Amino acid sequence: MFKRILVAIDGSKTSLKALDKAIELQKLTDAEIYLICVYKHHSLFEASLSIGRPPGMDIPDKVLSEWAKEVVDHAKEEAKSHGASKIRAFVKGGRPSSVIVKFAQDKEVDLIxxxxxGTHSDKDGMLLGSVSHRVASRAKxxxxxx
Known part of the structure; x- marks a missing residue:
């Protein structure tokens, strides 16, 4: 049925509920679980706006990348503690919905x-979060x- 299941993780309660469902499915199908946490990539221009930043303060991408790694590592440990196996974790920068859909295509994922x-929401996804709405409408x- 499913060989590869991609779970988008952002540290929110709903993303952890999504992980729980993926674990249930893995137990039924023996699929591999891919966890992905996508942080918003900052352009060189955005990073350059930090002229007034205090010494020792990291650029936004580095801080966000480290945060995303912590989020995905925590989710991986949580999954293992609930009996999941065959779990791989990834951190990517970019627009979350686009990165998730492209990653799923590149890895030939059977289910997202x-x-x-998630942790952020906007008017584009009034009832369904904007990222989940975009992923659901664009995924193959x-x-x-x-």
Missing amino acids: VVGTS CPVLVV
Whole structure:
């Protein structure tokens, strides 16, 4: 049925519920779980606006990348503690919905599992979070919104 399940993780409660569903599916199908946390990549221009930043303060991409790594590592440990196996974790920079869809295509994912809304929301996804809405409408594989 499913060989590869992609779970978008952002540290929110709904993304962790999505992870729980993916673990249930893995136990039924023996699929590999890919965890991905996508941080917003800052352009060179945005990073250059930090002229007034205090010494020793990291550029935004580095800080966000480290945060995303912590989020995905925590999710991986959480999954293992709930009996999941065959888990791989990834951190990517960019627009979350676009990165998730492209990653799923590149890795030939059979199912994407996302939470209804994440840590951030905007008017584009009034009832369904904007990222989950965009992923569900653009993905080439089935999307389970939890």
